[in-house]
Amino acid sequence: MAVSAIRTDGPMVLPRAFSLLRLLAEEPSGLNLSAIAAHLDAPKSSLSATLKALTEQGFLIRTGSLYTLGPESYALASTILAGRSIRQIARPHLEQAVEASGETVLLAVLDADQRHFTYIDLVESPKSVRYSVAVGTRRPLYATSCGRLFLAYQSDAWRQKYFSDVDMKPVTEKTVTGVAALEDLLAKIQDEGLSVTLGDFSPDVAGFSSPIFNSEGEMIAALAVAMPVSRGIQQQDKFRETAIQSAQSLSRTFGYKEKPETG
The missing domain is CATH 3.30.450.40 (GAF domain)
Structure with missing residues (x-):
């Protein structure tokens, strides 16, 4: 699958995306936007854009209000470990x-x-x-x-x-x-x-x-x-x-x- 670049609005977006993925890896049942914002001490407005981009690329799955890791996250982890x-x-x-x-x-x-x-x-x-x-x-x-x-x-x-x-x-x-x-x-x-x-x-x-x-x-x-x-x-x-x-x-x-x- 070809993955296009995730659009960002500032220098904190990429570190925040990694922190978000790490957080959800520790919460397999998923978290909503408010919980994610509280854990990462980040504004909901900027988090919403990051969540949307990661979901569109398959790194996250949204079910109702909950976000969980998506297939692209697991594929990336498997590729890293396999190598x-x-x-x-x-x-x-x-x-x-x-x-x-x-x-x-x-x-x-x-x-x-x-x-x-x-x-x-x-x-x-x-x-x-x-x-x-x-x-x-x-x-x-x-x-x-x-x-x-x-x-x-x-x-x-x-x-x-x-x-x-x-x-x-x-x-x-x-x-x-x-x-x-x-x-x-x-x-x-x-x-x-x-x-x-x-x-x-x-x-x-x-x-x-x-x-x-x-x-x-x-x-x-x-x-x-x-x-x-x-x-x-x-x-x-x-x-x-x-x-x-x-x-x-x-x-x-x-x-x-x-x-x-x-x-």
């Missing part, structure tokens, strides 16, 4: 997480065999004593912080097949290998959105991992903050917060909308 790999999109978030934690931060995806995951990118800690591993390294699911995330966010049937197919041998004295104990651990991981290992796979390494979701609510990757186990034990709260917040920020980049809390 960038998950590594490219995640890289700035990994770098920010290293700055926040001071530790190595890694990006992992589930392997095709669905028995392992692979580190596809990482940013190393600037510290002389740090966790270090090569991109492309594979790890088993049951004994690692990233791996347990991938297990936790699968269906019950998927997990039962995994447990029946995989010989979960202890890697260290802290490795959880019993199915019942692991199921309890996976339930906790789902509840907290965080997976922690303190010497479970390597006796000297701690890992704090959180899931990354796409716009469909599917887990597509894991973000891990890893360090020597002594620092992991001493600063657990800091690393928990870094892993969760970094993964949530990256999930939002992929279009994930967190479900509102109920109760």
